[in-house]
Amino acid sequence: MGGTKVWTGTAFATTAQIMSMPPFHLAFPVDDLAAARRFYGGLLQCPEGRSAGDWVDFDLYGHQIVAHLAPNSGRVRASNDVDGENVPVPHFGIVLPIGEWKALAERLVEADTDFVIPPTVRFEGQPGEQATMFFLDPAGNALEFKAMSNPANLFAKD
Numbered sequence: 001m002g003g004t005k006v007w008t009g010t011a012f013a014t015t016a017q018i019m020s021m022p023p024f025h026l027a028f029p030v031d032d033l034a035a036a037r038r039f040y041g042g043l044l045q046c047p048e049g050r051s052a053g054d055w056v057d058f059d060l061y062g063h064q065i066v067a068h069l070a071p072n073s074g075r076v077r078a079s080n081d082v083d084g085e086n087v088p089v090p091h092f093g094i095v096l097p098i099g100e101w102k103a104l105a106e107r108l109v110e111a112d113t114d115f116v117i118p119p120t121v122r123f124e125g126q127p128g129e130q131a132t133m134f135f136l137d138p139a140g141n142a143l144e145f146k147a148m149s150n151p152a153n154l155f156a157k158d
Helices: 015-019 033-043 098-110
Strands: 005-007 012-014 025-030 048-052 055-060 063-069 078-082 085-089 091-095 115-122 130-136 142-148
Touching: 025 033, 033 055, 033 063, 085 091, 085 115, 085 130, 085 142, 098 115, 098 130, 098 142
Parallel strands: 025 063, 091 142
Antiparallel strands: 005 012, 048 055, 055 063, 078 085, 115 130, 130 142
């Protein structure tokens, strides 16, 4: 009973449990697969999945992200003002429980991560209050990891 167990980045779960919230798939460009493996597999502790000579799958908390070798992809980076911070666009990431977010923030600080926006709380006292941090992978892709003060308010409007 329960089916095949897979690592979600934080715990083992059955395929049925993972599919209760369908995982997203995101493919993104990198210029160095070895650096991507060190960053996603090492620093962020994402288990590696399938790979070939020019791409590698990672399990980002049960979601499939794929680093594709594309050294000449040319980045266009913008930013938007969000609660007084210049948030990089585009970016991707995950919403974590606060305890996991704090543990990740601590690990990233200890690893001397160069943050675009260091661990902070934004929208303080508002329905969207959240702990957040932004940083770049070695290829310059922006990531945001956040934790909602009240997880039920993830999509709340003011």
